[in-house]
Amino acid sequence: MEKLKGESDYIEILEEILLQYFTDPIQAIVENTYPSFSSILDDPSYLQNRAILAPTIGVVHSINEYMSSLNTYEGSTYLSCDSTCKSDSNVEMLADVHTPEVLNGIKCLGVANHELTLKVGTPVMLL
Incomplete structure (x- = not known):
């Protein structure tokens, strides 16, 4: 395929949207998507304005387990x-x-x- 003038070989991702310096990727994703999740459980609008997209059912299960563990009930x-x-x-x-x-x-x-x-x-x- 021929490279068009002005076309780049990579996509630049802004630093502020990258998750860096984490040991547990599930924890990093949840804490960046839902900061203060455990203290805002009773506010439905907080959850309606955010979403985590996961590539597999296994990842969905891991995220659900982690988020459920944040609820102390x-x-x-x-x-x-x-x-x-x-x-x-x-x-x-x-x-x-x-x-x-x-x-x-x-x-x-x-x-x-x-x-x-x-x-x-x-x-x-x-x-």
Whole structure:
């Protein structure tokens, strides 16, 4: 590809938007996006004006876990069902393939996690 006149080989990112000098990247992202998060839990507008975009479900889970840990309220944990539907004709075969460990470990887009912990004051997004 031919380089056009005035075209540059790199994109310059301003220093003030770069996160520098951190040991925990999740903590750095959260603290820069939501400064004073734990003291402003009861202000919905504070959360509506900010967002963290994450590349994978694993990163989303890590950010959610970290932000939940900032909330000092006691949480209630809810578990999903961990068995297959008994109305299927191949119940025995499904039970062998879909063990509780396999069902509880599924983490993908469109499927709820097996364990959900809710705390007073923590925002929840329903899709």
